[in-house]
Amino acid sequence: MSESPGTAVSLDASKTTTDSLSTPLELPDVDTAPQRSEPLAAQRVLPLRRPGRWIATAVVLVVVAQIVHGLITNSFYQWDRFAYWFFRPTILDGLGITLEVTALSAVLGLLGGIVIALGRLSRSPVLRAVSWTYVWALRSIPLIVVLIFLYNFSALYKTLSVGVPFGPAFFSFDESRLATDMVVAVIGLSLNEAAYAAEVVRGGILSVDQGQHEAAAALGLPKGYQFRKIVLPQALRSITPNYVNQLIGLIKSTSLVFYVSLFDLFGAAQTMGSTYPGDIVPLLLVVTVWYLILTSIVSVVQFYVERYYARGATRSLPPTPLQKLRAGLSDLRTRIRREAAV
Amino acid sequence: MTIETLESLETASAAVEVHDVHKWYGTHRVLNGIDLTVRPGEVTVIIGPSGSGKSTLLRVVNHLEKPEIGYVSVNGELIGLRRQGDRLKELSERAILTQRSRIGFVFQNFNLFPHLTVLDNVAAAPVATGKLGKAAAQELARELLERVGLADKATAYPRQLSGGQQQRVAIARALALRPGIILFDEPTSALDPELVGEVLAVIRDLARSGTTLVIVTHEIGFAREIADRVVFIDGGKIVEQGPPAEVLDKPQHERTRDFLSKVL
Numbered sequence A: 001m002s003e004s005p006g007t008a009v010s011l012d013a014s015k016t017t018t019d020s021l022s023t024p025l026e027l028p029d030v031d032t033a034p035q036r037s038e039p040l041a042a043q044r045v046l047p048l049r050r051p052g053r054w055i056a057t058a059v060v061l062v063v064v065a066q067i068v069h070g071l072i073t074n075s076f077y078q079w080d081r082f083a084y085w086f087f088r089p090t091i092l093d094g095l096g097i098t099l100e101v102t103a104l105s106a107v108l109g110l111l112g113g114i115v116i117a118l119g120r121l122s123r124s125p126v127l128r129a130v131s132w133t134y135v136w137a138l139r140s141i142p143l144i145v146v147l148i149f150l151y152n153f154s155a156l157y158k159t160l161s162v163g164v165p166f167g168p169a170f171f172s173f174d175e176s177r178l179a180t181d182m183v184v185a186v187i188g189l190s191l192n193e194a195a196y197a198a199e200v201v202r203g204g205i206l207s208v209d210q211g212q213h214e215a216a217a218a219l220g221l222p223k224g225y226q227f228r229k230i231v232l233p234q235a236l237r238s239i240t241p242n243y244v245n246q247l248i249g250l251i252k253s254t255s256l257v258f259y260v261s262l263f264d265l266f267g268a269a270q271t272m273g274s275t276y277p278g279d280i281v282p283l284l285l286v287v288t289v290w291y292l293i294l295t296s297i298v299s300v301v302q303f304y305v306e307r308y309y310a311r312g313a314t315r316s317l318p319p320t321p322l323q324k325l326r327a328g329l330s331d332l333r334t335r336i337r338r339e340a341a342v
Numbered sequence B: 001m002t003i004e005t006l007e008s009l010e011t012a013s014a015a016v017e018v019h020d021v022h023k024w025y026g027t028h029r030v031l032n033g034i035d036l037t038v039r040p041g042e043v044t045v046i047i048g049p050s051g052s053g054k055s056t057l058l059r060v061v062n063h064l065e066k067p068e069i070g071y072v073s074v075n076g077e078l079i080g081l082r083r084q085g086d087r088l089k090e091l092s093e094r095a096i097l098t099q100r101s102r103i104g105f106v107f108q109n110f111n112l113f114p115h116l117t118v119l120d121n122v123a124a125a126p127v128a129t130g131k132l133g134k135a136a137a138q139e140l141a142r143e144l145l146e147r148v149g150l151a152d153k154a155t156a157y158p159r160q161l162s163g164g165q166q167q168r169v170a171i172a173r174a175l176a177l178r179p180g181i182i183l184f185d186e187p188t189s190a191l192d193p194e195l196v197g198e199v200l201a202v203i204r205d206l207a208r209s210g211t212t213l214v215i216v217t218h219e220i221g222f223a224r225e226i227a228d229r230v231v232f233i234d235g236g237k238i239v240e241q242g243p244p245a246e247v248l249d250k251p252q253h254e255r256t257r258d259f260l261s262k263v264l
Helices: A005-009 A051-073 A079-086 A089-120 A125-140 A143-151 A181-206 A210-218 A223-260 A265-275 A277-309 A321-341 B003-011 B054-061 B093-100 B118-128 B134-147 B163-175 B193-208 B220-226 B254-263
Strands: A159-163 A169-174 B016-025 B028-038 B043-047 B069-074 B081-084 B087-090 B103-106 B181-185 B212-216 B229-234 B237-242
Touching (some): A089 A223, A125 A181, A143 A181, A210 B093, A223 A265, A223 B093, B016 B054, B028 B054, B054 B069, B054 B181, B093 B103, B103 B163, B118 B163, B134 B163, B229 B254
Antiparallel strands (some): B016 B028, B016 B069, B081 B087, B229 B237
16 A cells, blocks of 8 residues: 555545555545545535434433423313413512612612622621621621611610710601611611622722733723723623522522512412412412513613623624624535535 | 921922932831932833832822831822922822822723723723813823724723723823823733733833823833933842933843843
């Protein structure tokens, strides 16, 4: 074989010099290049077949089909009762409360988180220690304990007042009038949320390059402007996915406010369930689907918020689903046209 | 520090005066008593081996670093400090920021704001510091981008530009505050060799326009061409300074000769 190595590896299939050689040196006789005699560069590479992947896909499809079939056909789920409950006013009122508590706690929690994160990054050891302790304490105490503790807060402190510390008060409030169930729920969730948000925000701020702080300082930009316009927008790129994670947790945590006698989505279903014990499963399904919808909406918003804060971070923005669909369709069209031409 | 030295400072016509500056991090001494005077309109090039303290010196001038001993004044005004009787007191953060806005600074790694367009990078500071309205700042930014040859990149984001283009934007950004003096910290060190020329051309243009420049660089050829004075620093001290023809071509000190033989 050493006398004609060039022929052995060439694809032109001319057999003039290989006649005398043994068959294993010839190219496998497949219906590709040789017959068409197209130049190699013009040929399409045949993709590798992956039978394992096809088998795995088939198995998964069968399992998914079984689950869906079970969900639809099993009378245990009572889909007619599900349809009955899904838009009931009680459920929708609960949904409203869930949304209200979530929105207020998310905003207050994030604002509190920013303040605590700044405290954690402060040069004052006292501010650092206090904010660290806050995060440590609130992350350690179960949310349900915080809520029930706040619920009983008015028994501990009858009035709240604003005035000189340890001195005379200017205003005072009767706490039992101020602390409605809604206020207790929002405060409890915000306190808890702020502790987690603080760490998310702190991580985001730390992810901003030191050079950005220096450039902002060297230009003499005012301190507040540096934070709001230079550091925070860049930090938000890494804050967003983490905070959305937090937010989705918060949406579900709101189901705990039922224990401070607020009838949110879960609370409404729970109450209806004790009145109509036969409908407990469809009611739980109603709740599940509503939470799924809320989470989906948040995920869509997350995509666009992340895309907004990615400006400048990547050379080109990631495509929106609509753009992807258009690109996919035009890609498909050109492929079909090419196949048809062949 | 005595009252006499402070009074002599106030009458001085220097653009920059560095007076006996010491700077250390823990036990590591970076600057060991630097005295330097830069006259208005002068181009000063600082050279020296890495770790010699040249970047730190530049950062002390606009108070990105606080000297442990000594002081700096720019156009007769103490930087980061104020005089009260015969004492020196630290200035408020706001006052220091105002002082910095009069001193341009160009970084080795450009440090453009990646989330702002090129135009907004240049126009941000005059607006934020209240020097110009938004429309006027944008007009100025367009003029400056024109001057550095990047008028067509106004709407691009920094990461869409080459290193040389980014550094030219950074220079335009520094110019937007109309500083009396501009400090360059190794402006071409992060660039590919073929992009160095375009940045040096912009700096050359500035030098000709009579702006006071202090440049830390390793480009010895450029130093020879542009500098009114070359300062050689080693071990946190000024070893030698003078016109390029003297320091670069007839160095008096062994250490300067040694350094130049390595970089030329």
